[in-house]
Amino acid sequence: MDNIKKPASLEIQRKNYTDIFQLFLQNERLTKQNIVNALHLSLPTVTQNINLLCQQGLLCEAGTMGNTGGRRAMTYSFSADARIAIGVDITRNHVAIVAVDLRGAVFYKERVRKKFERCDDYYRFLGDMVRHCIEQIQCPEERILGVGIGVPGLVTADNQTVFYGEILHFTGETCANMSRYIPYPTALLNDASAAGFAETWINKDIKTAFYLMLSNNIGGAVIIDGSPYAGYHHHSGEVGHLCIERNGRPCYCGQKGCVDRYLAATELSDLTDGRLADFFALLEKKDPRALACWDTYLDDLALTNRNVHMLFDCPIILGGYVGEYIAPYMDEIRRRTGALDPFETDAEYLHACHYRTEAIAAGSALHFIVKFLETV
Numbered sequence: 001m002d003n004i005k006k007p008a009s010l011e012i013q014r015k016n017y018t019d020i021f022q023l024f025l026q027n028e029r030l031t032k033q034n035i036v037n038a039l040h041l042s043l044p045t046v047t048q049n050i051n052l053l054c055q056q057g058l059l060c061e062a063g064t065m066g067n068t069g070g071r072r073a074m075t076y077s078f079s080a081d082a083r084i085a086i087g088v089d090i091t092r093n094h095v096a097i098v099a100v101d102l103r104g105a106v107f108y109k110e111r112v113r114k115k116f117e118r119c120d121d122y123y124r125f126l127g128d129m130v131r132h133c134i135e136q137i138q139c140p141e142e143r144i145l146g147v148g149i150g151v152p153g154l155v156t157a158d159n160q161t162v163f164y165g166e167i168l169h170f171t172g173e174t175c176a177n178m179s180r181y182i183p184y185p186t187a188l189l190n191d192a193s194a195a196g197f198a199e200t201w202i203n204k205d206i207k208t209a210f211y212l213m214l215s216n217n218i219g220g221a222v223i224i225d226g227s228p229y230a231g232y233h234h235h236s237g238e239v240g241h242l243c244i245e246r247n248g249r250p251c252y253c254g255q256k257g258c259v260d261r262y263l264a265a266t267e268l269s270d271l272t273d274g275r276l277a278d279f280f281a282l283l284e285k286k287d288p289r290a291l292a293c294w295d296t297y298l299d300d301l302a303l304t305n306r307n308v309h310m311l312f313d314c315p316i317i318l319g320g321y322v323g324e325y326i327a328p329y330m331d332e333i334r335r336r337t338g339a340l341d342p343f344e345t346d347a348e349y350l351h352a353c354h355y356r357t358e359a360i361a362a363g364s365a366l367h368f369i370v371k372f373l374e375t376v
C-alpha cells in the first residue's frame with residue numbers, strides 16, 4: 001500500500017484556487033477557518049491560496065473577528081477594485097460612460113449630449129471620453145480590463161461587427177473602426193442585451209427574465225440562467241417588432257403595427273418637446289393630455305407584457321428611459337397586465353428595473369468583468 005502522500009495534481013490545485021475565489025465573490029468577509037469548513041479543504045491549502053490571491057491583489061486583509069479571549073482570527077475580503085472595466089452607451093443623441101468594479105458596482109458615470117455620426121471626429125470623441133474617465137477615476141492602466149460599447153444595433157457573436165443598425169444607419173460598422181482611439185480591448189454589445197444582462201447580474205433572485213427596454217426605440221433581451229439567449233441569428237428578444245395592431249402605424253423596419261411605434265418613450269416625450277422628465281412631471285400634476293397619453297401607453301404596455309409572458313413565463317423587467325420613472329406606476333401596470341393574463345392575474349412577474357439610467361453602459365462593462373472572473 002502506498003502511504004506516501006502525493007502532491008495535489010495541477011487540476012485540483014486550480015480547482016481549489018477557483019473555489020476559494022468564488023467563495024469570496026459570494027461573501028463579504030471570510031476567515032481561513034470559514035473556508036476550511038465551507039470547502040472541506042486543509043488549512044495549509046487554504047493559507048497557500050489566500051497568500052497567492054493576496055499577492056495578485058485580488059484579496060486583502062479586512063480586520064479581525066472571532067471569539068473574545070482567544071486569538072482573534074484575521075478576515076479577508078475580495079478587492080472589488082483589483083480590476084475595473086469601462087462601459088459606453090451610444091445613442092442617437094447621447095454618449096454615456098461608466099466605470100464598473102468586479103462586483104458590478106458603478107463608481108463613475110457621465111452622460112453628454114453628442115449626436116452620433118459615423119465619422120472619425122465622433123470616434124475621436126469616444127476615445128477622449130474614455131481617456132477622461134480613466135483620468136477621473138485615477139486607475140492604473142494594468143487594472144483596466146477593457147471597454148464595452150453598447151449600441152442600438154444587432155452585433156455578431158464575436159462582438160466585432162454591427163450586422164443590423166437601422167436606428168443609427170451604421171449597418172456594417174466594426175468595433176475596430178469605432179474604437180480606433182481607445183487603447184484597450186474593446187467589444188460591441190447590443191444595448192438591450194447588455195442592459196438585461198446587467199439587471200440579472202445585480203439581482204441575486206432573478207437569473208432568468210425577459211428585459212423590456214422602453215427607450216426611444218424598443219429593445220428586448222431573453223436572459224436564461226444569467227446568460228443572454230441570442231437566438232440562432234442574434235436577433236432574439238426583438239420585442240419592438242412584435243405586432244400589436246395589424247395594419248397599424250408604420251415602423252422603421254418596414255412593417256406595420258410594431259410595438260416600437262406604440263411604446264417608444266417618444267410617444268410620451270413628444271408632448272413635452274422631447275423631455276421625458278417633463279412628461280412625468282405633467283403626469284404627476286394630473287394634466288389631462290398627459291393622463292390620456294399615459295392611459296393609452298399603459299394599455300399598449302399591458303398587451304405587450306401579456307404577449308411576452310405567454311411566451312416565456314418568467315419575470316419581466318421594465319427598463320430603458322421610461323423604466324427610470326416607472327416604479328410608482330407598477331401597481332397599475334400589474335393590474336392592467338393581470339387583467340389580460342389568463343394564468344397569473346396578479347402579474348407579480350413584472351419588475352421595475354434596478355439600474356435607473358446606466359444599465360446599458362454597466363452591462364457593456366460587465367462583458368469584460370465576467371470574462372475576467374471566469375478565468376480566475
Ligand SMILES: [Zn+2]
Nearest residue numbers: 241251253258
Ligand atoms: Zn418594426
